[in-house]
Amino acid sequence: MEIRSYRGKLALKEYEAVVRDFHGHLAPGVLMGGFMVDWALEVMEPCQILDALVETRKCLPDAVQILTKCTIGNGWLRILDQGKLSLILYDKETMHGARVCLDPQRLCQFPLIRAWAMKERSKKENPLDPLIEEMMHAGRRIFGCQEVVVDKIPGALPAYSNPKICPICHEPFRYGTHGICVSCADPFFHAKDL
């Protein structure tokens, strides 16, 4: 089994190794994300310049960061934080894309994945190794794939102004309220031993 990436195809074992290195361990959501990105890239071929929209903050964004050119820091990956195991890869010129999402109706053959996805059991009651094995066996069969048109980019981000110096901390900032930075408006740290 192979996983498509912007660098070409990765053997599943290679993908697993990169996931362990980047994400820290072979998390079920990042493994599933591999099958999801693979399917979306297949639908979008040969288009290489894609933006990504991931519908959960947990795990899945890392599959996108590993397999596509989209990262949280370069702005091509956006997160819509609603806890859905779904993602869209789309062409930002045409806004046409492929959306891959978990299909609960397809989970009936895969009881461990169902228990994991629907949080029917605790992690202790649904140990990782058999779960991962069932995921490897299921591959993309638990997902649906739609061709979609993205009508607008969801999840508004603060508009950055040109940098101003905060009158309280004297640091430059680009988003705040009442002329002060977010950190000074609602402090979250203090200097040690001062």
Add this chain to the structure above:
Amino acid sequence: MEIRSYRGKLALKEYEAVVRDFHGHLAPGVLMGGFMVDWALEVMEPCQILDALVETRKCLPDAVQILTKCTIGNGWLRILDQGKLSLILYDKETMHGARVCLDPQRLCQFPLIRAWAMKERSKKENPLDPLIEEMMHAGRRIFGCQEVVVDKIPGALPAYSNPKICPICHEPFRYGTHGICVSCADPFFHAKDL
């Protein structure tokens, strides 16, 4: 010059190569981020298990994802979206950390970096090559570093409930309002050719 990472030290050239591969190009913010993470890791040594808080969504999060174990998908990296070239690496047990932030007073010797950081000139008026060269020369000298205690984690994220099935799209979701998912509450895509 070397850059600390959780894997050990990287030669600056090696870091540049990883930045180009992961982020797509050698962006000034990711280059600067290398010097910032290096300093924060130096202060926090030998502690290896650190969480990260980055105070801008632009570029800098990728330096953290490359050099530490913190990623947006594993939850160890959090973004406080206020457009500050600042980051904190902290021990989540003790909440003690190192904060590295741009110090505008130290920019007077570095006019190209100052023009870039304060957006005094357009990208065209401040071409990349001399800017990068000045950054390589400046290294960490444009930053300040504080030892801090993180009192609370800023930037609330939606609390995820156990998955529910959305009555409109029939997909599982973990955060929404009035019992429907965010996508159905405010649709942002439509299926193609339907």
